[in-house]
Amino acid sequence: MLNQNPLWRYLVVIGVLLLALVYAMPNLYPEDPALNINATRGGVVLESTRQQLEQGFISEGVTPKSVTLENGQLLARFQSAEDQLRARQIAINLLGTVNYVTALNLVPTTPDWLAGIGATPMKLGLDLRGGVHFLMAVDMKAAIDKNINDMVGAFRADLREAKVRYRSVSADVDRGMVQLQLRSAEDVQAARSALGKLDRELVFTDGPAEFSLQVTLSENRLREIREYALEQNITIIRNRVNEIGVAEPLVQRQGADRIIVQLPGVQDPAQAKEILGATATLEFRLVDEQGDLGAALNGRLPPGSGLYYDRSGQPFLLENRVMLTGEHITNASSSYDEYSQPQVNISLDAQGGNLLSNATREAIGRRMATVFIEYKPGEQLQADGTPVLIKQEEVINAATIQARLGRSFRITGIGNPAEAQNLALLLRAGALIAPTQIIEERTIGPSLGQENIDLGMTAIMWGMVVVLIFMVIYYRVFGLIANLALVANLVLIIGFMSMIPGATLTLPGMAGIVLTVGMAVDANVLIFERIREEIAEGRSIQQAIHQGYDRAFATIADSNITTLLVALILFGIGTGPVKGFAITLAIGILTSIFTSVVGTRLLVNLFWGGRRVQSLPM
Amino acid sequence: MRIFSFNEPLNFMRFKMPALMLSIVLLLSSFGLLFTKGINWGLDFTGGTVIEVGYTQNADLTQVRAILAERGYADAVVQYFGSSQDVAIRIAPREGVEQSRISNEIMAALSETSATPIEMRRIEFVGPSVGDELKEQGGLAMLTALIGILLYVGMRFEWRLSLGAVLALGHDVIITLGLFSLLQLEFDLTVLAAILALIGYSINDTIVVFDRIRESFRKLRDSTPEETVNDAVTSTLNRTVVTSLTTIIVLVVLFYMGGALIHNFATALLFGIAIGTYSSIFVASGIAVQLGLNRDDMLPPPPPEKEGEGTEPLM
Numbered sequence: 054m055l056n057q058n059p060l061w062r063y064l065v066v067i068g069v070l071l072l073a074l075v076y077a078m079p080n081l082y083p084e085d086p087a088l089n090i091n092a093t094r095g096g097v098v099l100e101s102t103r104q105q106l107e108q109g110f111i112s113e114g115v116t117p118k119s120v121t122l123e124n125g126q127l128l129a130r131f132q133s134a135e136d137q138l139r140a141r142q143i144a145i146n147l148l149g150t151v152n153y154v155t156a157l158n159l160v161p162t163t164p165d166w167l168a169g170i171g172a173t174p175m176k177l178g179l180d181l182r183g184g185v186h187f188l189m190a191v192d193m194k195a196a197i198d199k200n201i202n203d204m205v206g207a208f209r210a211d212l213r214e215a216k217v218r219y220r221s222v223s224a225d226v227d228r229g230m231v232q233l234q235l236r237s238a239e240d241v242q243a244a245r246s247a248l249g250k251l252d253r254e255l256v257f258t259d260g261p262a263e264f265s266l267q268v269t270l271s272e273n274r275l276r277e278i279r280e281y282a283l284e285q286n287i288t289i290i291r292n293r294v295n296e297i298g299v300a301e302p303l304v305q306r307q308g309a310d311r312i313i314v315q316l317p318g319v320q321d322p323a324q325a326k327e328i329l330g331a332t333a334t335l336e337f338r339l340v341d342e343q344g345d346l347g348a349a350l351n352g353r354l355p356p357g358s359g360l361y362y363d364r365s366g367q368p369f370l371l372e373n374r375v376m377l378t379g380e381h382i383t384n385a386s387s388s389y390d391e392y393s394q395p396q397v398n399i400s401l402d403a404q405g406g407n408l409l410s411n412a413t414r415e416a417i418g419r420r421m422a423t424v425f426i427e428y429k430p431g432e433q434l435q436a437d438g439t440p441v442l443i444k445q446e447e448v449i450n451a452a453t454i455q456a457r458l459g460r461s462f463r464i465t466g467i468g469n470p471a472e473a474q475n476l477a478l479l480l481r482a483g484a485l486i487a488p489t490q491i492i493e494e495r496t497i498g499p500s501l502g503q504e505n506i507d508l509g510m511t512a513i514m515w516g517m518v519v520v521l522i523f524m525v526i527y528y529r530v531f532g533l534i535a536n537l538a539l540v541a542n543l544v545l546i547i548g549f550m551s552m553i554p555g556a557t558l559t560l561p562g563m564a565g566i567v568l569t570v571g572m573a574v575d576a577n578v579l580i581f582e583r584i585r586e587e588i589a590e591g592r593s594i595q596q597a598i599h600q601g602y603d604r605a606f607a608t609i610a611d612s613n614i615t616t617l618l619v620a621l622i623l624f625g626i627g628t629g630p631v632k633g634f635a636i637t638l639a640i641g642i643l644t645s646i647f648t649s650v651v652g653t654r655l656l657v658n659l660f661w662g663g664r665r666v667q668s669l670p671m
Numbered sequence: 672m673r674i675f676s677f678n679e680p681l682n683f684m685r686f687k688m689p690a691l692m693l694s695i696v697l698l699l700s701s702f703g704l705l706f707t708k709g710i711n712w713g714l715d716f717t718g719g720t721v722i723e724v725g726y727t728q729n730a731d732l733t734q735v736r737a738i739l740a741e742r743g744y745a746d747a748v749v750q751y752f753g754s755s756q757d758v759a760i761r762i763a764p765r766e767g768v769e770q771s772r773i774s775n776e777i778m779a780a781l782s783e784t785s786a787t788p789i790e791m792r793r794i795e796f797v798g799p800s801v802g803d804e805l806k807e808q809g810g811l812a813m814l815t816a817l818i819g820i821l822l823y824v825g826m827r828f829e830w831r832l833s834l835g836a837v838l839a840l841g842h843d844v845i846i847t848l849g850l851f852s853l854l855q856l857e858f859d860l861t862v863l864a865a866i867l868a869l870i871g872y873s874i875n876d877t878i879v880v881f882d883r884i885r886e887s888f889r890k891l892r893d894s895t896p897e898e899t900v901n902d903a904v905t906s907t908l909n910r911t912v913v914t915s916l917t918t919i920i921v922l923v924v925l926f927y928m929g930g931a932l933i934h935n936f937a938t939a940l941l942f943g944i945a946i947g948t949y950s951s952i953f954v955a956s957g958i959a960v961q962l963g964l965n966r967d968d969m970l971p972p973p974p975p976e977k978e979g980e981g982t983e984p985l986m
Contacts (some may be wrong), residue, residue: 180932188801322794323775491771492798500725501792508930515928516921523917561861564925564933568868568940571921575914579879582910585673611827612878616871618819623867626812628805631864638868 055595056662058655066652070541073548079167079174080547084159085118086137088144089300090127091154097125102148109147115140130160157318158300175550178559178633179495181509183502184317185325186629188493189290191310196282196487197275198226204268205231208248215247233266241266279309282487287312290489293329312489322496329491334379337409338371340420340451346370361424363448371422371448376412379426381405387473395473396465406460413458422451423464495629509563516567517543524574528581530670534656535577538648542573545644546637556640559633569641576613576649580605581671594666602654609650613642674912680905683952684897684960690953691961694842701849708852713859714795716809718764718802720773723793724781729755738784742776753931757792764799771796809863816870817841824874828881831962832955836877839947839955843873847943856935865939872918872940873947876911877955883907884956888966896965900956908952915948 090106092098100122106129107120117140118130129144131137137157144155159182161174179186205224208231212219220234235241241264245257254274260267270278287304290312294302303315319325344355349370354360361369381401390396401409413421425447450464467473497505521539524532546566550556584601592600620642623635661669714721724730732749735758739747744762752759762773774794782789797805817840825833844866851858883903891899919941926937 190798190800322791323778326771326775491796493801494771494774494794494796496774496791496794498725498790498792500790501723505930505932508928508933512925512928512933516924519920519924520917523920527913560930560932561864561936564861564929564936565868567921567925567929568918571918572872572914574917575875575910578910578913578917582907582913586906608879608882611882612875615820615823615874615878616868618823619816619867619871622812622816622819623864626808626815627860627864631860634861634864634868638871 056598056658058658058662062651063655063659066655069647070544073545073552075167075170075548076172076552077544077548079161079163079172080551082162082164082174084174085130085162086134087131087158087160088127088129088137088140089156089158090129090144090148091156092125098122098127098153103127106144106147109143110140113139113143115143128160156300159318173551175547176557177502177506178557178562178630179315179317179502180497180560180630181502181506181558182317183497183499184315185319185322186493186495187314187316187326187329187491188307189286189312189314189329189489190492191283191286191312192488192490193279193282193310196278197229197270199487200270200278201226201229201231208233208268211248211251212244215243217243217247219244229269231268232260233268234260234262235264235266237264240264283310283312286487286489290314290329311492318499319496322494326491326494329489334426335382336375336379336424336426337377337412338373338375338422338424339412339416340422341370341372342419344370361422361446361448363451367448369422369448369451371424376421377401377405377409381408385477387470387477389470390463390465394465395467395470396463397467397473397477398461398463400461402460409458409460409462413454417454417457419454420451421454422448425449505560509560509566512567513543513563513570516570520570520574524577528577528671531577531581531657532671534653535574535581535649537656538577538645538653539570539573541652542641542645542648543570545648546640549640549644550637553636553640556636557633558637559630561630562633562637565634565637566641569638569645572616573641573645573649576605576609576645577653579609580650580653584669585671588669594661594669595663598657598661598669602650606650609646613646617642673909675908677905680898680901681908683901683904684957686953687897687957687960690949691957694950694954697846697849698842701845701852704849704852705845708855710848710852710858711855712806713857713862714761714797714802715860716802716806716858718797718799720760720762720764720770720777720797721793721795722760722762722774722777722791723752724758724760724778725790725792726756726758726785727787727789730758732758734784735760735781738780739777742780744773744777757931764802770798805860809860812863812867813844813870816867820870820874824878827878828885829964829968831959831964831968832881832884834962835955835957835959836874836881838958839877839950840870840873842950842954843869843943843947846946847939850942851935851939856938859935861933861936862939865936866943869940869943869947872944873951876915876947877951879910880904880907880951880956884959892966896960899966900960900964904952904956911948911952915944918944 090098103120103122106127107117110117110120110129115131115136117136118132120127120129122128129140131140141155141157144153148155163173201224205222208222209219212222217240218236219240220236221232222234223232224230225232233244235244241259244266248255248268249257254271256269256271258267258269259265283306287306291302291304294304294314294316299316299319301317303313305313305315307313314329316325341355341358344358345353346368349355349358349360350368355370357373358370359373361371363369381404382399385397385399387395387397426444450466452464452466517539521536524535524539526532528535543566546569550558580601583605584597587597587600588594617639620635620639624632624639627635730751732751736747736749739745739749739760746763748761750759750761751757760777762777764770765773774796778791778794817837820840821833821837824836828836847866847869848858850856851862856862880903883906884900887894887899887903887906888896891902894902922937922941922944925933926941929937
């Protein structure tokens with residue numbers, strides 16, 4: 054008989070709807086304002102600390118909903134955002150900021166049985182949660198320049214070792230090469246083979262001058278350098294982000310030289326920018342005690358030394374040879390020495406320890422200067438419109454080497470505790486070989502995020518209500534069926550958005566849902582209009598229903614494929630919020646076809662299919 | 672309930688020429704506007720900084736401007752945003768300073784000089800290089816969408832119909848851009864998303880009409896192409912109007928309730944869908960007919976895999 058469906062079809066549709074409903078449910082439970090407390094440097098929060106904190110909260114009159122330990126991390130839930138803010142202060146007072154990072158967070162209150170099957174609420178985009186989005190660009194030219202410069206010193210040493218006499222070795226960073234000037238054709242040949250043997254990734258070409266040689270890096274090596282610079286920056290930014298104290302930060306590579314940083318819930322973007330944007334490294338150099346500082350100031354530098362200044366403008370004559378660079382630093386922390394003066398304790402990796410140990414063996418009693426190097430954007434612009442980064446070198450300290458230094462040592466004589474703390478923070482995060490720059494920022498304040506959610510919800514609700522009313526008036530009982538499909542569609546969208554791990558709801562995404570609500574009825578309109586027409590042409594009711602659905606389906610599929618295509622393109626090129634729009638649009642199209650074609654057909658057949666029906670209530 | 676109920680097909684194609692003339696006039700004026708006034712590109716495409724600040728009472732724009740001018744931001748555009756307690760400050764990209772720090776400076780300056788506490792609501796900074804990339808990507812997306820649709824429609828329909836559909840699509844997009852140029856509304860990434868969604872919607876509308884045109888050609892054997900098109904447009908008119916209506920309803924809701932950030936998005940879609948509905952009735956089929964669409968072109972190649980089409984009446 055026409056228009057009857059096997060039971061399994063009903064079961065499949067009901068099953069899909071139930072599944073979506075269950076996965077959509079976590080969104081109904083409000084989130085708890087909470088504190089995340091992590092121990093720094095890979096430590097864990099102890100049970101005793103948990104108890105101490107819980108009592109601390111209660112004695113200050115802030116009653117937490119729960120204080121639990123999970124994976125060495127402490128999570129305290131509160132009744133209100135006010136409690137949360139007060140509790141944060143209490144936690145900071147009790148634990149300090151050195152060994153613990155206290156971050157504000159919103160955590161879902163999904164019941165255990167839902168969490169057990171992996172149901173979680175939808176992820177909200179930063180435009181709804183509030184927070185900071187940065188796009189950072191890594192200065193790859195700086196990374197390569199540094200490599201070229203490092204090659205000069207290495208080549209000189211290698212040539213000496215191979216007993217090849219040379220006139221000069223110099224870097225030409227603009228052309229990305231090292232220029233060698235030798236004395237004879239044999240020397241050129243010897244230099245080629247000596248250097249080439251040590252490093253297979255060097256490319257040699259004859260220079261324009263007689264007996265000159267140009268050395269560049271192979272494509273392979275250049276790629277490696279860029280990869281390394283990017284990876285290193287990502288690692289450093291991850292560390293720094295942890296310093297800021299954000300509950301669920303995202304640090305992600307984008308393309309060849311960019312990094313996306315998302316910090317949900319950050320209250321102070323300015324501070325975050327300071328911490329992320331600053332690039333600092335250290336170089337340790339011996340003070341040239343023999344050289345004539347006065348002569349150097351008049352422009353007559355002793356060979357092998359250079360002139361540096363400290364913040365107050367006092368000049369220092371330092372050896373060009375670098376004893377140690379910041380990349381060997383593994384940890385740095387600020388504390389007070391036995392005279393209650395601020396100091397920074399530095400730990401090095403094994404190689405760094407050896408280097409420093411060797412360098413200081415013969416230098417006990419001499420002074421070692423710490424040069425702090427920062428990259429700051431300058432006045433000039435590069436071709437792409439970003440400012441050229443200028444290297445600023447500042448002597449921050451010159452201390453007498455008291456003993457042979459090893460893997461851990463300290464720098465004393467730092468102006469004030471804040472400076473020591475800041476220096477330690479930057480050093481701890483490591484040392485950069487390529488500076489980064491923020492090239493895009495999107496920050497949404499916490500209240501605007503909530504406002505956006507409210508606006509989006511109201512728009513979805515009203516859009517829905519108006520369409521529902523319209524459909525009932527226009528199609529009567531069939532309108533009700535279309536409305537059921539529409540509601541089911543909304544549940545499906547929310548369910549799928551919650552299920553798909555990468556899907557994020559954004560404000561344009563909510564607009565996309567509103568739009569889907571308006572457009573989703575289209576399929577039913579097409580079908581119903583078709584049924585009316587078929588009836589008008591004199592077909593029987595059953596024929597009309599059957600033909601209406603079948604014929605309309607081709608059109609529905611045709612017309613929705615194009616919108617799906619557009620959604621895919623949007624998803625491919627869009628960023629952040631726009632991607633959110635593409636996701637809801639695409640999901641909405643697919644679910645609306647399912648509910649309005651498959652779902653309503655089952656309902657229509659259930660009520661009117663396979664019976665003698667004189668007319669349809671539409 | 673039905674909006675329209677006709678015993679005979681309406682003669683839409685009688686208005687084919689006037690409609691095409693109207694469209695040409697609209698297109699030409701849109702082009703004129705785009706070339707003379709241009710588009711008010713939003714921050715996403717120009718680069719620069721936008722800071723939205725919330726005051727607890729009505730904000731004094733003159734004062735804000737004065738404070739900014741004092742700090743060297745005399746070129747800042749200061750406007751209310753959404754309400755008179757919200758102020759949006761837009762600063763053009765500038766050379767030689769670390770641009771990502773501009774917002775820090777301005778927030779500091781404003782909170783120092785304000786008697787009441789102010790709230791940072793939104794900061795957006797787009798570097799010039801990023802702006803150019805977004806522009807490029809946006810243009811590329813629009814092009815990819817149009818080409819993708821051209822290919823799809825070209826595969827599914829006879830070439831005259833395909834051309835009509837794509838021209839109508841371009842027509843909708845250009846006239847919507849023209850409106851943005853005329854009103855100097857800000858064109859940012861969300862508006863671009865709206866335009867792309869509009870492309871999807873508008874072709875959707877056209878395809879529904881075209882599907883029916885194809886069907887009508889098979890059904891009405893003795894009619895002229897114009898009569899056939901009239902028949903198809905008339906029989907889909909209810910659907911076209913109802914769907915456009917529900918979509919327009921939700922967009923009106925979005926326009927009034929979606930907040931200031933969504934305003935231009937809703938505007939683009941509202942206007943675009945109105946234009947799109949008009950163009951799928953008059954422009955797309957008008958062009959196809961004008962190009963000489965006739966019954967012989969539609970038959971024999973039966974459109975592939977059209978479900979339900981092969982089903983014979985069961986009685």
